[in-house]
Amino acid sequence: MNTVSTAATPAALPRERFDFSPLALLAGLALLALPLIGSASSWATLTLAGLAMGLIVFIMASGLTLVFGLMDVLNFGHGLFIALGAFMATTVLASLSGLVHSPDLSANLLAVGTACLVGMGVAGAVGLAFERVLVRPVYGLHLKQILITMGGMIVGEELLKMQYGAQLVPITPPEGLRGALLFGDVALERFRLLAMVVGLAVLVGLLWLLNRTKLGLLIRAGVQDREMVESLGYRIRRLFIGTFVAGSGLAGLGGVLWGLYQQGVTPQIGAQLNVLIFIVIIIGGLGSTFGSFVGALLVGLVANYTGFLAPKLALFSNIALMVVVLLWRPEGLYPVARRAG
Amino acid sequence: MLKTLLSHDLPRSRVLAALVVITVLGLLATPFLFPGTKPMNVAAKALVFIVLVASYDLLLGYTGIVSFAHTLFFGIGAYGVAIASHRMGPGWDAVLLGAGAALLASLLLSLVIGLASLRVKAIFFAMITLAVASAFLTLASQLSEFTGGEDGLNFKVPELLRPATVFLDEPWFGVDVDGRLLSYYGLCAAVTVLVLLMLRIVNSPFGRVLQAIRENAFRAEAIGYRTVVYRTLSNVLAALFATLAGVLLALWLRYVGPETAMSFEIMLDILLIVVIGGMGTIYGAVIGSVLFVLAQNYLQDLMRLAQGPLADVPVLGAMTSPDRWLLWLGVLFILSVYHFPTGIVGKLRAPPVSPRSPPPEGAAAGLGRPGAGRTRRS
């Protein structure tokens, strides 16, 4: 075989190292808050609560960032799936009132687990329809995606109003998940503990799926050149549908938890979260799962710290956080190498 | 003469020309053709939206920038007049000062937004503006000292424009000749001037560069256009026109509130009108606004008429209830995005397809390029 002299070629280039600085930012922020807050127990309460809130938001945001990162689809109708999940929680918990009111924690968890599964399932199923009817024709066209998914959201919200009415539908969370665990003067709401567990499970699952399996690669490749992936012998349509369904399902899961947290659901519950979730995924780097995780934790912590230290500013804490992060890293904490734009 | 007024950008389609003429005449004759408060209010809203939407099209259709902060400038204009009139008392000095201050504020703000964030990727810009707009909306309801908070501001306009000012004792062709009528025709005149001005800008050498940047910013840079300068300028111009639209709105409504001038819903309406009318054409803004505002105001009435026979059918009855008009607006929204990929004007103007040259790859793909810094060579 014909060889070109390769003696002088540079050594194989190392893969990019994992970037720890955003995590350091997170830790630094928490440490900085400690002296400002003064009391260690207050600090711990706020920090734990903030992290848990961050994880709930992460679950909701993960679906959106997943769909954007893999499929390049910006789903402004994401909130609809959150609302769906929350409404499913009302239905399921109402029909499982035996389990809900049982003093046995495992029965409570069973009820919540069922609600989560149903919420994910229904949101996923509606996501399937959403993808087929609305999103499919506008792959690759950002502006149209924005418009169409918003249209879908309006229609969905109105349909929810038809089904459930416009007023607040209350959810009663199970006995065992109310109240707080006390460690000395530090309080951690039980429900937040559950949310933390679920959130971490989602994170680990997603990271494994995306980075350790071929599936993630395939979908990313499919966004860039769909024909080529098909020419390599893969059925990309199924993968895309699967991704969208998964994204919607995650929103549904987040919605169940959010509804339980809020203890009540309105059709607008998802739409009200839109800006928050967008901020989280922008901070994270649009499309990066781990980025949205760190972004969500930051948002959770900053909200609690400013809420405690300077409640007046809490209103703008998210925006300020976004601006600061973007000044530091204009493409978010974990920028996703992006095709064209 | 007409050509110069229209900056040589003629409708280029008989049907479109007819539509434009009908629209203009219809708006001009509304007080006489459809007497009553509601038709005049609807027509006035359509007029304000023409300016607002056309100014947004300057950004979206011509420059390819997706911004969600456009209502911010609309709101600044409206609040400018409202706050000035409220604090200084009604009068032309208050109107002028309010409008001037609002223009200045918009100029500075759009300059900052443009310079600070037009360098980031298009989709980032869109989402950042969304967050900024929501922050300002909150701010407007927080600063209740100035803005009246959630409740907004009610204020009085100069004497001349008030309904109580009557010019002729007798109605003229069945219409009261009062301050309201004067306001309406003042609005018509202002809108005409602003629209013609924007038509001129998009047909100037500058406007052509904006389109080039939208098409291929990388190439525009490589032939010597500093895209940041052009993008920022286009951002500023769009903001100023939106501010003027806000001024007009405030003068007509004599009320301003956060929901009325700055809400995300209005942003959505603007986006939709641009798409329905056709991006990248000022005529699209004119026709789209009128159609949309009509639909928005009369859809409920129409549904009330249509519901009669369906009222008792279980699901359909609920779906066609006039209270669910938003549902159908949403459906219309979706359908129009699908079926008018190039908008009404695009559809009417579409040139006959020449047999040999292949169609531009995804002519509708124009929508798919939200502009800023999209293409980068490998």
Added chain:
Amino acid sequence: FGQGKDLRIAHVYSKSGPLEAYGKQTHTGLMLGLEYATGGTMTVAGRKIVVLEKDDQGKPDVGKNLLAAAYADDKVDLAVGPTSSSVALALLPVAEEAGKILLVEPAVADSITGEKWNPFIFRTGRNSSQDAIANAVALDKPGTHIATLAQDYAFGRDGVKAFREALKSARLVHEEYLPTTTTDFTAGAQRLIDKLKGLPGRKIVFILWAGAGNPFKIADLDLKRHGIEIATGGNILPAMTAYKQFPGMEGAAYYYFGMPKNPVNEWLVARHYKQFKTPPDMFTAGGMTAGIAIVEALKKTGGDSKTAKLQAAMKGLKFQSPKGEMWFRPEDHQALQSMFHFKIKVDPAFEWGVPELVREIKPGEMNVPVRNKS
């Protein structure tokens, strides 16, 4: 009186938009009120009452245009509504310009009958001061320490101000304001705990909150360990589901169907159960009050709907409502009315925490300030 023409009333309210649920209750109530007061004939002094529904979508500009058109094009004799306070404030000048009456129900902002008021405005709904003062009266005991938790905007601050001014014996130790968009109440709760925990006597967090977000979440931080109680005003029934977690919680309510004892309320409850299989809610009662007030005023004028006549008739008009007797006080046309001090009881038969009547707070006990200029 000879005007055989129909009497036209415009009801401007949120048939769609965020306050849709409230608006629809009001409308049901209004129609029931007209029915009750006319003895089911829907005619007063020989004039048939026609109600035109106008959907303001919760938007002030829409409401403004609708009301102007209703007065001018539909030639209505008077108007009722709207649901949202910001729409109401936009409607006030329209009524003044048209020179026709607007009966405000249920928008609550103080300024409607305060500095933005004009002589064409009457209000059957309670204003937010009345709400806050009633709550203050209910909680005002010596040795009590109270902290407030309210939304950080004019509405929340005005409410707390009225509350504060009405307290005589109890001590207000802290006012906590949180953004209207708050979802995580931990920080606020922690601040409230820090402020209250060391104090002696009864410790209460009074919550004044309307709209999104669930401030009762603060209870999840286990306030009881510091002996802190929660108090709040009444609400619509679905929202009172959350009260189930707080047996013994006290506050003052505008209306709960089980509390007022009078024939009007009995009729309303029976009629509502019959028609809708559910009890009437607070906005239904409000709507009914408005309906009754209109009919009573017209009876007084003998069916004359000229604005001046109506104005004169309504000033000081006394009438019976589901909440008992009310009257429009002449200074600002605000209807003075009873409020109800309640204590929450958990009754498995109801989805919501049931507010049990502690006592009726009569209008005389509440010193509701007159705030309009005139």
Added chain:
Amino acid sequence: MLQTQDLTIRFGGHVAVDRVSCAFHPGTLTAIVGPNGAGKTTYFNLISGQLPVSSGRVLLNGEDLTSLSAPQRTRRGLGRAFQLTQLFPHLTVLENVRLAVQARCGLGLRLLSVWLSHRALIDESMVLLERVRLAARANDLAASLPHGDQRKLEVALLMALQPKVYLFDEPTAGMSVDEVPVVLDLIRELKREGKHTILLVEHKMDVVRELADRIVVLHQGALVADGEPAAVMASAVVQNAYLGVAA
């Protein structure tokens, strides 16, 4: 005269262009050759300002351009035609060229005149289109042109700028055999005018042999040979690393 002094760019640890110093004179056509990934396109990107340098300088007639942006350099007289065609796809062929002429004349910030009233620009554009034999398609959208015509339009945009320095990056890449001569004729014509500095990246050796006055060889980012075409082509480094003849 275009000069690069120790021009270098690093991407992470990878040095794509490594201390390249070279001067190019008006009236000569210099071919730049080298294996794939040698850094030819990147070198062009550094010269025309599409990429920021890591170190080194770019000088045009003694003026330091290193800190200027791409549009500023264009206006100083650097013109570029890209390896991958870069056009304004949904504008007409005429408008593509007219925009380039307008850029050269600096009329872009005119807000209140109508573009059609600037007749001179349109006339000049038509003349140019005639030169590249595209006049007949002036009113078609650029996207509708066949590949070869698009390459010619790419070259026309460059010519409209009337730069002092022409940078051609594989102008015939992916072009069919019978279209290659059209573009080569254009370059020949420019060369004949004798006052332009022309740089040409090309893998087709016969083209290089025919057109080049001088050949510069890049290998792994570094300049490894520079001189008369015949001598350079015969050198060991070209034979080994590039043509792969000696195996």
Added chain:
Amino acid sequence: MSPTLLKLAGVHTHIGAYHILHGVDLEVPEGQVTMLLGRNGAGKTTTLRTIMGLWPHSQGTIEFAGSKHRQSTPEIAQQGIAYVPESMGIFSDLSVAENLLLAARQAKRLQDLDEARLNWLFGLFPALKTFWQYPAGKLSGGQKQMVAIARALIEPRRLLLIDEPSKGLAPAIVQNLIEALRELKKQQTTVLLVEQNFAMAKALGDRVAVMDDGRVVYTGAMQELAEDEGLQQRLLGLSLGAHQ
């Protein structure tokens, strides 16, 4: 002559409103290299895309290995067909390694890739090894082309469809590519190759088909065409000497 692996009979293809292929008849014998030549716009790329199912054909039949061709692109590819498109189809966000991993349908992880085959590819295209973990989108034009070709060669396939592989490649690499395709031919791989570079066509081709205006206008042995300059002039508009 060896049996036919791929057979097109009377294939018509429309793109949107345009009728591009007007009845293409083409036979690709197994184990040989068939060259598809023709002027610009003759329909070569369209023919390959039609075979891959990327454009649907409106008339005519395509047979692969004696049975009727599948409809959907993934199924067609799974029969053992690899395709190198004219536009390369690089996944620019993914690394070179990941690009190849996707092309290797048998492998689940990088470790599963056949090492001998990989080393052979590294020999052909040394840049692949150097830039193994590099995002493919940041490679130079020629390097991308190498990745595109390597993807088709990473696993054995029955039929290779290759569209203008030599464009943008340095002469040395073109030599390597010619060698590699010869080697594959020895292993009974069938190749259908579109190429503008006549020297390369001559060096590799067994059979040749020339297209014009959406039809195959000439088929024969490569040898014949290579020796007949008049025929070349008539069919391709070039004489041998011009820009090889």
